[in-house]
Amino acid sequence: MEALSCGEQRLGSEEEEAAPAVGVSLCDSAPLVWRMQDLRAVRARGLVGVLLGSLPRTPRQNGRLGRPLLLLPEEEGLLMERRAAAALPDRCQDGGGAELRQQYEEEEQRSFEEQSVLALEDRKSALLRAMTGAESGAASADEALQRRLQALDQNFTFPQSAMAVQLSTARAGLSYCPEARAFLQAYGPTGAEPRCDIRYQVFRDLRGRGFYLTSAGKFGGDFLVYPGDPLRFHAHFIAVCVSLDESVCLLDVLAVARLGSNVKKTVLLCSPGPDASVCYTSLQWSGIV
Amino acid sequence: MNMTVTRTQRSAAVAGRPGIMADQNNTDDKGKFYSEILSPSELFAARSRSHKIPVRGQKDFFPDDSDEQKQRLEQSLNEHWSLVSEERVERLGNLVKGEWIPSEQIVELQSPAGKFWQTMGFSANGKQCLLPEEALYLMECGNLQVFYQDLPLSIQDGYEKFLSANTVSLQQYQVFGHLKRLGYVVLRFDPSSESSSYARQLNLPQSRDRAGRTLKRKRSLSPAPSSTPTATCSRAEAQEECSTEKMEEDKCNEGEEDKKLPEPPEAQSSADEGGGRSWWMTDVLGDSDKDSGHGSKSVSSCWDFSSISFPDLGSTSREHFPGGLAPPDPSLLPGDLKVGFCDVGAWRQKINLRQVKMSANEQKKEKYRRRWDVNKNREVRRCRNWAEYQELMARRKGKREGRPAHLWNREVTPLHDPTQPIATGELLEKISVIKPTHLLEGASRLKDADDWRICFNVYQPDTVADFKKSNPGKPYSRMCVCSFHDPVPDLRAIKLLAYQSGDIPVVIAVVDYGDISFYTFKDFQLPTDVYP
Numbered sequence: 001m002e003a004l005s006c007g008e009q010r011l012g013s014e015e016e017e018a019a020p021a022v023g024v025s026l027c028d029s030a031p032l033v034w035r036m037q038d039l040r041a042v043r044a045r046g047l048v049g050v051l052l053g054s055l056p057r058t059p060r061q062n063g064r065l066g067r068p069l070l071l072l073p074e075e076e077g078l079l080m081e082r083r084a085a086a087a088l089p090d091r092c093q094d095g096g097g098a099e100l101r102q103q104y105e106e107e108e109q110r111s112f113e114e115q116s117v118l119a120l121e122d123r124k125s126a127l128l129r130a131m132t133g134a135e136s137g138a139a140s141a142d143e144a145l146q147r148r149l150q151a152l153d154q155n156f157t158f159p160q161s162a163m164a165v166q167l168s169t170a171r172a173g174l175s176y177c178p179e180a181r182a183f184l185q186a187y188g189p190t191g192a193e194p195r196c197d198i199r200y201q202v203f204r205d206l207r208g209r210g211f212y213l214t215s216a217g218k219f220g221g222d223f224l225v226y227p228g229d230p231l232r233f234h235a236h237f238i239a240v241c242v243s244l245d246e247s248v249c250l251l252d253v254l255a256v257a258r259l260g261s262n263v264k265k266t267v268l269l270c271s272p273g274p275d276a277s278v279c280y281t282s283l284q285w286s287g288i289v
Numbered sequence: 290m291n292m293t294v295t296r297t298q299r300s301a302a303v304a305g306r307p308g309i310m311a312d313q314n315n316t317d318d319k320g321k322f323y324s325e326i327l328s329p330s331e332l333f334a335a336r337s338r339s340h341k342i343p344v345r346g347q348k349d350f351f352p353d354d355s356d357e358q359k360q361r362l363e364q365s366l367n368e369h370w371s372l373v374s375e376e377r378v379e380r381l382g383n384l385v386k387g388e389w390i391p392s393e394q395i396v397e398l399q400s401p402a403g404k405f406w407q408t409m410g411f412s413a414n415g416k417q418c419l420l421p422e423e424a425l426y427l428m429e430c431g432n433l434q435v436f437y438q439d440l441p442l443s444i445q446d447g448y449e450k451f452l453s454a455n456t457v458s459l460q461q462y463q464v465f466g467h468l469k470r471l472g473y474v475v476l477r478f479d480p481s482s483e484s485s486s487y488a489r490q491l492n493l494p495q496s497r498d499r500a501g502r503t504l505k506r507k508r509s510l511s512p513a514p515s516s517t518p519t520a521t522c523s524r525a526e527a528q529e530e531c532s533t534e535k536m537e538e539d540k541c542n543e544g545e546e547d548k549k550l551p552e553p554p555e556a557q558s559s560a561d562e563g564g565g566r567s568w569w570m571t572d573v574l575g576d577s578d579k580d581s582g583h584g585s586k587s588v589s590s591c592w593d594f595s596s597i598s599f600p601d602l603g604s605t606s607r608e609h610f611p612g613g614l615a616p617p618d619p620s621l622l623p624g625d626l627k628v629g630f631c632d633v634g635a636w637r638q639k640i641n642l643r644q645v646k647m648s649a650n651e652q653k654k655e656k657y658r659r660r661w662d663v664n665k666n667r668e669v670r671r672c673r674n675w676a677e678y679q680e681l682m683a684r685r686k687g688k689r690e691g692r693p694a695h696l697w698n699r700e701v702t703p704l705h706d707p708t709q710p711i712a713t714g715e716l717l718e719k720i721s722v723i724k725p726t727h728l729l730e731g732a733s734r735l736k737d738a739d740d741w742r743i744c745f746n747v748y749q750p751d752t753v754a755d756f757k758k759s760n761p762g763k764p765y766s767r768m769c770v771c772s773f774h775d776p777v778p779d780l781r782a783i784k785l786l787a788y789q790s791g792d793i794p795v796v797i798a799v800v801d802y803g804d805i806s807f808y809t810f811k812d813f814q815l816p817t818d819v820y821p
Contacts, residue, residue, distance in 0.1 A: 027448045028459035034445045036325060036374045043366070050803030052463060053444065054429035056377040057340055060470050064342050066373055068448065070802055101439045114329035122333075161382025164332040167431060168443035169376060170325055217773040217801030228352040231345070231365040 022079055023088040024071065025171075031076045031085075032068040034170040039069050045084065046207060047075045048214050048230055056169070067169050072215055073196065074203035081204075111165075116158030123156065124149060198241045199223075201272040206239065213239070220259050225268070237268045237282075244271040244279065257283040327376055335378035343368050377431045377444075387424060389437040394456050396424035396435055403432060408474045408756055420477065421451035422465050429466070461744050461770045464798040467805050468768070472750030476758075478743040478767060480789065602633055602640055714819040728812045732788035741782040743767045743789060747796075766796045766809075773801040783810050 022045075023038045024031045033039055033049065042049055055066040071079070079085035131145045199222055206213055212226040216238055225237035238260050242248055248269075260267035260283065269281040327335065345365070349358055385403050387396040398417040402410060409423040419427070425447045427433035435442045442450065452459050457477075468475050600614050613632040622628065647655060663669055672678040696703055704720045705711065711719070746764040748756060767790045771778075778786070778797070786795045787810075796809045 025445065025449065028452050028454075030459050032445075032448065036370070039373065040370065051373065052803060054426075054466065054470065055342070055372065056375050056431065057338075057372065058342055059430040060472075061342075062467055062470050064372065065803070066375075068445065072802055104440055111329045111332065115333050118330060118333045159382070161380065163381045164336055164378050165381050165384065165434070166327050166332060167377035167379060167384075167428060167434060168326065168441070169445065171443045171445040215773075215802045215804065217799075218804050218806060228349075229362055229366070231369060232349055232358070232362045233352065234348050234350065 021084050021086045024076070024079070024085050025088045027068075031071040033071065034068050036170075039067070041084075042069065042071070042075070042079075043229075045079070045082075046210070046212055047071070047078065048212055049075060050215070053169075072203075072213075074200050074213075077200050078204060078207065108165075112158075112160065112163050115163055119158045119162070120152070120156050123152060127152065194243070195241075198243055198272055201276075202239060202241045202270040202278055205272075205278040206270075219263060219265070220256050221267070222270075224265075235265055238263075238265050239268045239270050241270050244273060253283065257285070261285060325374070325376060327378065332378055335376075336380070338375075338378075343372065379431045379434075383432075384434045385427070385432060387419060387433055387435045389424075389435050389442065389450065391437075391450070394421055394451075394453075395419065396421065396433075399436075405432060408753060408758065411758070421456045422462050425451045425462065426466055426469050457744070458770070460772060460800045463800055463803075464768060464770045464805055465745065467798075468745070468747060472753065473765075474748035474750075474753055474756055474761075475768075476746045476748075476761060476764075478746050480743070600633070602636055714817060717817065717819060725815065728784060728787045728810070730784075732784040735781060735785050735788070738782065738785060741769060741771075741778055741786055743786060743795065744770050764793050766794045769795060769797045771797060771799055773799055775799075778810075 020037065020041050022033060022041045023035055024033060026032070032052075033042055039049075049069040049071050051065040051067065052070050053066045053068055055061070055064050058064075076085065127148060128145070131141065131148070203213055203223065206223070206225055212228065212230055212233075213223040214226070214230060214235075216222060216224040216235075219238050221238035221240045223239040223241075224235035225239050226233050226235045238256070240256055253269075257267050267283040269283065271279045271281075273279050346361070349361070352358060385401070386399045388399055389396055395413075396419040398410070398419065402417050405423075405427060406417070409427070410417055410419045412418070419433075424433060424435055425444075428435060428442075428444055428447050435447065437446070437450070448459070448462075452462050457465065465475050613630055613634070616628050616630055619627075668681055669678065672681055692706060692708055697706075704722075705716060745768040746761070747766050747768055748761060749765045752762075752765075767786075769786065783795075794809055794811070796807050799806045799808060
């Protein structure tokens with residue numbers, strides 16, 4: 001966790017009040033977001049990220065994935081720059097102690113008891129529904145119903161194996177207290193590769209203009225640029241980041257333009273200028289045959 | 290300490306605020322930080338929840354700030370969040386329990402493994418164990434609950450504890466999970482289980498558990514089955530050579546073997562007059578006179594063949610050899626060699642005396658062959674001994690058209706002799722100075738490098754039914770994992786990977802954050818469109 005700076009805390013800045021800080025956990029040096037509140041906060045800032053995990057509802061498919069959410073380096077950088085990313089405590093300390101264990105067992109027991117009550121009620125209501133549905137209101141039927149309900153009360157057992165348990169997604173009981181959170185260090189171009197820096201500046205500028213961005217490796221570019229939330233809109237542009245003083249191979253330009261037109265997107269060559277502006281050039285077939 | 294918080298929140302839930310934990314139910318975000326722990330009633334209710342994924346509707350083209358669009362976006366987002374926020378709830382009886390052993394970086398099972406045991410896990414010291422990536426995947430699938438210090442680990446704990454440089458990286462796990470979710474069987478690649486380069490050179494049988502592969506490899510590489518045809522083939526060739534040599538005739542090997550080419554085209558016409566039969570062919574006796582007469586006419590011949598009798602053991606007329614062969618004229622024999630009377634009776638019994646019946650085609654061929662009879666050539670006949678004949682051959686060879694002598698009498702000679710006919714394909718092959726190379730060529734000499742390594746053996750989903758961990762057989766492919774920002778592997782790396790993998794294709798899984806693309810480098814033989 002060398003990327004964290006512990007001392008700097010700027011509470012009360014205007015942005016922080018607008019949206020809560022995003023808790024980020026590092027896994028194998030990748031910034032992952034686990035808690036729902038953090039996922040929502042990321043989206044509220046117009047950042048999309050990528051879901052990596054199996055979807056709990058139907059885990060064995062790749063079409064829709066679930067938590068955790070992986071942040072692109074640029075997204076992480078933007079959060080850090082805005083002091084909106086907080087590193088969550090690394091992992092629970094080893095040796096929680098007997099107290100925690102006892103606590104866990106008690107909770108399990110309580111959950112079991114409560115669930116067996118619920119199961120009994122569930123069974124009773126099912127019985128009621130079945131009986132009333134079958135015979136309508138005769139006195140003998142009522143009696144039979146009462147007897148069966150009583151029998152159910154006496155004989156019902158809720159096996160331990162039938163108890164439903166939760167496999168928590170986010171680490172249980174993450175404390176969220178503003179005083180304790182460690183802000184991730186502000187993103188700085190120093191030391192970063194020039195290529196990363198270019199990407200970051202382009203990302204920052206496009207996000208600042210209200211676009212949503214995702215990674216565009218599959219399209220041979222740096223970012224896919226969406227006019228609105230990717231849930232509702234298709235991407236319009238493929239952003240390719242190039243330095244202003246870098247000469248570009250014509251074949252590369254042709255290749256990416258061809259690819260872009262094939263997927264009905266416009267290719268944008270994006271080059272950060274000297275005065276913190278970004279120069280955009282779009283590529284289009286001239287139409288002259 | 291996190292568990293303390295768990296407790297307080299749970300107590301709160303129990304104390305009369307059931308339902309607060311379900312994220313999707315909670316609209317009052319501000320100031321509240323749910324820990325996403327479900328109450329018992331929610332857990333109970335989750336038993337009958339849907340397993341369907343809501344279908345995403347048609348996307349809009351451009352945001353126009355209309356209320357309709359906003360509403361649709363909100364609905365999509367709500368659906369999205371409810372799907373993503375859903376917690377895993379399983380019946381305790383359906384869960385396999387395991388314990389995380391950090392010192393060994395494995396998960397030890399504490400209740401019997403489920404169906405997954407067929408394709409995952411291993412036994413050690415009488416215990417069922419899972420590798421961290423397998424355990425994490427099963428946790429994500431809701432099949433396994435892993436405990437550490439008697440407390441259950443969340444999925445997040447799993448990611449943070451199980452994935453490391455010592456086990457598998459996050460990217461490798463992404464690829465593992467992606468393939469597992471598609472149904473593939475994915476096992477860690479163990480370089481030591483592959484035969485060493487030395488063993489492969491010797492074609493040694495591999496260890497027991499790779500028996501299936503060994504068999505296959507043996508079948509394809511062992512020379513045994515092919516040896517028989519080769520032998521017969523070479524024998525046939527040898528016979529052919531023998532016969533052609535015997536006949537002093539050579540029409541098929543004119544292309545390759547200069548030495549055996551006794552009759553250059555120019556000699557043909559002079560040989561023609563001979564009448565089409567060798568002088569030693571005695572099935573028609575009359576011809577021999579003519580031929581020998583022809584021979585005696587030649588200036589330099591020192592033999593009077595009319596006076597020399599050549600025995601014909603196969604002759605049908607018995608009177609030629611009443612009792613046996615008379616001793617040959619001593620003047621024809623070298624000094625102190627004495628040859629006596631020879632009884633040919635025994636020999637005649639061993640000879641096939643039946644007349645050779647030839648088809649019209651064969652007769653034609655035979656006739657054609659005889660026209661090339663080296664002995665009909667006048668120059669050849671003029672040769673008095675072997676040395677003179679060879680000299681003649683050398684002279685003729687040098688004179689052959691289209692071969693400037695100065696190109697051929699040096700150390701470096703042209704790749705092909707234009708006078709010798711050759712199929713176009715073979716010629717192209719012959720004159721190609723830069724030969725195409727294969728991926729595996731020279732790979733055994735390369736030194737191992739650490740920058741690229743194979744991570745997984747992948748087996749196809751349709752083999753799952755009869756998959757055996759103890760004898761997994763030949764993988765469908767082998768998987769390397771890299772990032773989109775990593776450099777493309779160079780030829781050296783590809784060669785090394787291909788060599789390490791043997792005959793199984795190496796696939797490179799390129800991870801672009803969430804997206805995974807699979808690429809492979811394959812040997813490609815350029816097609817040669819040549820009509821012979």
